[in-house]
Amino acid sequence: MNLSFKGGIHPLRELHEGKGKTSSLPIQDLVPEKVCIPVDMHIGAPSAPCVKKGDLVKMGQVIATPVGGIGIPVHASVSGEVISVGPRQMLGKAASTCIEIANDGKDEWAELYPLGSAESAPVDKIVQQVKDAGICGLGGACFPSHIKMMIPDGKSVDTIILNGAECETFLTADHRLMLEEPDRILKGLRVIMRAMNVFFGVVAIENNKPDAIKTMKEAAQGMEGVRVAVLKTKYPQGGEKQLIDAVTKRQVPSGGLPIDAKVVVFNVGTAAAIADAVIEGKPLISRITTVTGAVNTPCNLRIRIGTSFQAAIDAAGGCAEEPGKIFAGGSMTGLCISSTEVSLTKANNGIVVLNQKDAVKQQATPCIRCGRCIDACPSRLNPQYLNVLNEQADLVGMKKHNVMDCTVCGSCSYRCPAKIELSASFKEAKEKITARRV
């Protein structure tokens, strides 16, 4: 029996979740001519730039220093000259401060300070090293990893889960990483387990990636406390709460954090980055991203942080058709971009180009109470009734009916035969409830 959770959907089943085009393609390196790196990629206060126009920087050199409690530094992802420091429109609503660097093509590393092997690195220095390497959650949330590695007083953790579910449609970045570099992932897991003094580590993978399951199982053989868990292919299996439910049969309390279920979850890519930081001293300057959809040659790229969407799309042979919509991430929760000049950040696991036809908005029709949204909701809410309340602009009622537990996974909207934008309206309602303190 493959592990799973209640609710959920199987999106784009007839298209192999949209992953067929890229799942068998090896990771290629993409080295851009220039990068434009935002200083606010992570959750927390934006970092403060510490370089100015004209400075020469080396790869891995700190170019912005952390501000506030959960901040992390930002590093140069290429070596070369700083062309500009200033505001640019990125994926967020407001403009971000960005540092633009022209690549001199030398890929000269700044001085690196490795801590030692996964089993010998001094435990008390690991968390600081992870912070200094600018590592945040590569699954898309970009929450600074060193914060997750510090267990608050009064809490305890018995299991680390590495998230290799990759349940989002179209994405094959984690899949390829698990196939090509399983040892980096497992070394990262061991580093995390040692730093947090946890004895159980689980790599959780959906059963639509049998090759990755086999590779990871072989690589994990004989490793103390480490095992591979096979998950049912179901969206949002990689959602933190669903993943914890599937692997440990525990639920994260409403309004709580995974640590309240004695679990901390890291993406497999994050674990690999942590291994690099500790064992080689290398900060986070690149990541794997899948470029697919209506492009000529879909591919999995190892991009430098700050590469433009345009450069990545060009590396995929350019758009195959006039694009109608381009989003960062998979088709369930991906963020739309308005211009291909924005940069790929630490959060970007994929770029999907839709043609004009697929980008057309589907007109909503009246709800027929079919109940598909209710079956789909992994948070076990009643989206049908929440939609009724939403039409009445009843924020109090929505809050009472647990809209704050909505993870905006999009499962209800995906299944709705009336094409009602359920999850998008719940997202808006959640924002209003938070802003107005309903």
Next chain:
Amino acid sequence: MKLRLSTGPHLLDRENTQTLMLDVLIALVPTTAAGIYLFGTKAAWVLAVAVVSAILCEYLFQKLTKRPVRVMDLSAVVTGLILGLNLPAEAPLWMPAIGSAIAIILVKELFGGIGHNFMNPALLARGVLLASWPARMSVYYIPARVLGVTEVVPAGTDVISAATPLIRPGGYQLYDLLLGNIPGTIGEVCKIAILIGFLYMLFVGTIKWHIPVLFVGTVAAMTWIMGGDPLRAVLSGGLLFGAVFMATDYVTNPMLKVGQVIFAIGCGILVGVIRMTKAYPEGVTYAILLMNILTPLIDRWTSRRVYGMVKKHA
């Protein structure tokens, strides 16, 4: 380059209201075909008038009231066809026409159109016809033709009104009940055809098994407790047709699974009670309609556990 911006999901399931309704229509094909085969061209006329007038009523009402015309969602076709299948083959053709008008205008559109009716339109229309013209609605005729080999129906007879199996239990062979060689409405007699439709809807995911199975199961259980023959009770009258095609109407049954269980068992108990007290020869129509009315209350009083409603571990 103009890129569209929106919140995800960016690609949606292929299923829409129209494809769902189309699946119901496909599931009704065996029943419709069996009805026309058994009762002849008269049945075909009743069905045609019911469907066409349902479409016309919806189109004209939406045009006249300047609402978006939604005839293409096929829900009016489903309503019309189900109403037609609920009528005797010998019904005069004004009856399906009036029935469809009641179903579409009175029950569906006046309450806000698709998704807003609080009772099943076809069923309430049947109820109104039953109350208005009881004589015409409750005289059933023996099918003009038979499926398989049977001794009961005299071959070559044109029209003979007869007692339904509910009034004359034990008067028919089991396989006649199953195949439809019994008096009844156009759609309710051939149980095999209804079961094929049920399996189709289960297979493609149009409906779930809970409501039909629990509804029919409750009637069978009640009959058995009262000393009757549960199999005959299930195969008689409109129970199977009602449980598969009418109690499962999305709009008029509860949203949560627990509510649907209450709904189905409630329908079953009501049918059992009505049949036992012999208040009416047929309780299915009124049982479902009564439970339709209770649906908002059931929805209000049922809930399920939201993810994360647990104690904190640490």
